[in-house]
Amino acid sequence: MESNHQWPTWEVFTQKKQGAPHEHAGSVHAPDGEIALLNARDVYSRRQEGVNIWVVPSDAIIASSPEDAGAFFDPANDKMYRSPNFFKTADGLKQI
Amino acid sequence: MRRLVVTIILAKLIRPVIPMDINVKMDDLSEKENAFNDSIQAGKVIEPKDWMPEKYRKQLLRMMSQHAHSEVVGMLPEGNWISRAPSLARKAILIAKVQDEAGHGLYIYSAAETLGMDRSEMIDQLLSGKAKYSSIFNYPTLTWADIGAIGWLVDGAAIVNQTVLAKCSYGPYSRAMLRICREENFHNKQGYQILAYLMRGTQEQKDMAQDAMNRWWWPALMMFGPSDKESPNSADLLKWKVKLFTNDDLRQRFIDRTVEQAQAIGLKIPDDKLKWNEETRHYDFGEINWDEFFQVINGNGPCNKLRLKQRNDAHANGQWVRDAAKAYAAKKKVN
Ligand SMILES: [Fe+2]
């Protein structure tokens, strides 16, 4: 058997339709980007689920860490005024 | 303002750093575990880099790799009929179905890798015979009607199982299940249609369909696994929402929805004790032969050895493709 030389993993992002954002679909193994694209198409888009695919080497992705989520997202926590619901104005208006 | 300490760690999205809790005292660990249990009860979905108890990771990895292996080995009994499908349309459909199963295997391996084991290691475990896969695939496909019975009953049972798994607590597994569930209804319907057509045919065709039904019904019921009273991991898996219902619950759900479908095309369910129970609002059914189940699981089913050989052959026969792809990638790098 031949472990140890498994191909690197690539993260797959598919775009459902034009104008939509690319979404993470899963990963594939492939020796290079070209084959990663072909594998991604066969694995994640057999039913026209995508009009466009990105593949990215898995170790190129830098992710924030869940343990630090509190501190990391803290700058947004006390700025409720960024939401329009924060503002109470006059009652009974159709707009604003 | 609190001092902002943020460690942005460079880490693969899919491969978590498996925490080595060597320095953590037992108390801290159980405290962490309690918090983990509470968060699951509160409906939190666990992602690869979240802290998780080692046992949760192990159980999931075991379940998911077995599931992936089942998708892969499941291609073999059906692949057996691709070259003999009765029409070009049936052949194209069967190829698409089998290709889906390959995809299912890959979705789940990909999800399982987020728990820290390489796919190649899982595949080695399958090829060496160390890993388990669903015992249903150790039964032979003797006639074309078996292809109908597999799609309808085996994929039908898988749907019941997977629909529930799509709501499990581990994000990558649940997302893989959602994707799979969208594809399974095609598998289920194409199988049912094969049998429906046979049941409208000659007496010989009807007999062939009924014979397939007789051989696949009980093994399909066994797919849900033994009663939970006998499965030691069930309590943990239920607590962690890896499982949401017991094996018996899911089996009952499958029977209840399948009986009517059998009747609609004139197939008889091979169980004298099968009867609608007005009180429980479920079908009662006969005793499952668990001896047979354990025989098959432990390697003594009709096709265990054949399946392992076929899988190893397929892997070996694909070697040149993998070599060529590697050589091509290396050559392009040089240029
Ligand atoms: Fe499948």
Ligand SMILES: [Fe+2]
């Ligand atoms: Fe299927």
Ligand SMILES: [Fe+2]
């Ligand atoms: Fe499945």
